[in-house]
Amino acid sequence: MFVGWFGHILLLSFLFKTSGGVQRFPKNFKFGAATAAVQVEGAWNDDGKGTNKWDEYYLLHPHANSDNSTPKVAANSYYLWKQDVDIAAELGLDVYRFSISWSRILPTGLADKMNYKGIQYYNGLIDSLVAAGVEPLVTIYHLDLPYTLVELGGWTNPSSVDWFFEYAKLVFSLYSDRVKYWITINEPWMICDVWLNSPNPKDKYICTKNILLAHAKVYRYYHEMYKSAKGQVSIANFLFWLKPVDSSTDHEKELIKFLNQYNVSVIEYIFIGKANLRSRSSWSTAETNP
Numbered sequence: 001m002f003v004g005w006f007g008h009i010l011l012l013s014f015l016f017k018t019s020g021g022v023q024r025f026p027k028n029f030k031f032g033a034a035t036a037a038v039q040v041e042g043a044w045n046d047d048g049k050g051t052n053k054w055d056e057y058y059l060l061h062p063h064a065n066s067d068n069s070t071p072k073v074a075a076n077s078y079y080l081w082k083q084d085v086d087i088a089a090e091l092g093l094d095v096y097r098f099s100i101s102w103s104r105i106l107p108t109g110l111a112d113k114m115n116y117k118g119i120q121y122y123n124g125l126i127d128s129l130v131a132a133g134v135e136p137l138v139t140i141y142h143l144d145l146p147y148t149l150v151e152l153g154g155w156t157n158p159s160s161v162d163w164f165f166e167y168a169k170l171v172f173s174l175y176s177d178r179v180k181y182w183i184t185i186n187e188p189w190m191i192c193d194v195w196l197n198s199p200n201p202k203d204k205y206i207c208t209k210n211i212l213l214a215h216a217k218v219y220r221y222y223h224e225m226y227k228s229a230k231g232q233v234s235i236a237n238f239l240f241w242l243k244p245v246d247s248s249t250d251h252e253k254e255l256i257k258f259l260n261q262y263n264v265s266v267i268e269y270i271f272i273g274k275a276n277l278r279s280r281s282s283w284s285t286a287e288t289n290p
Contacts, residue, residue: 030135032095033088036142036186038071041101043078047117050107052144053154081125089132096134098125099142099186102167105174109146111166119174126178138179139236140168140218142186143195155191155207156198164214165221172222180231182222184215187238188266212269237267 038054045051058070077084088096102109104118129136141164145154149163168184185191192207215235222233240263242256 030094032093032097032135032137033091034097034137035077035099036139036144037099037101037104038074038142038144040075040077040084040098041104042071042073042076044072046078047121048107048115049101049118050103050109050115051147052101052103053147053150054144056147056150078121081121082128085125085128085132085134088129088134093134095137095181096129097137097139097183099139099144100171101144102141103144103146105170106146106167109149109163109167111170114170122175126175130178135181136179137181137183138171138175139183139186140164140171141184143191155196155210156203158210160210161214161217165217168218169221172226176222176226176229176231180229182231182233183236184218184233185211186236188212188235189238189263208266212266215270235270239263239267 038052043049044055054071058064058072062068062070064070085096100122101118104121105115107113107115126136126138149157149160152159154160164185188208188211191211192204196204196207198204198207219233222231242259244253244256248256
């Protein structure tokens, strides 16, 4: 089990084991911290890195954040990563989750041009984490699509499945000898429903479809080609569950039901191969009938 810094606090009460009146975490529970490349690395165009969608966005909107922060410098982890590892070790973390910047190792997003300085940056980070006794958990994609691919339609382009597959294959070949835990894609809902910015309302469904296909292709490839590594691959989902207030109208209740079905369907396709719409009514009683 892994826990990052967000979204899991409510789960902790279920994970505690009570012994002699003292609540304890299970022995296999691992504490960790999580970051994303665009949030912490900085060095937005240093050492051969290509631009991603956020680099280009903040070039056009430098004051988009209230504190005027941008990915240009961020936490400067590209140059301060040794301090990051020292802090993780000092905190006694079991796991450090970070993401690889797609455009840092493949400046155009395509596998025909590699940036060896970017590749070496992650080699140094991973080696140091392992030496410090901190397990690296790598997110292959965290919302920072190379801008060259954005201009080609991004995740709405059917070719995005193969773009991501070739990128992930490269990442596995470079780092799987030291990394055993992988997240393919961070939060499809955020990518396709929140940040897509497409005038076509159908595009968010196309985007979600392509992301799930990309995840499936990479998942199967890893477990076929890297069996001996005995690693694990998953996907990070942003999930929420809505309930109507007492004063909600029938229309509002139906809308909430639809939103819950849409939200849960993303993981249902992954875990059971289809959206199991008829089972959803039981979810609302999960609190009283666990």
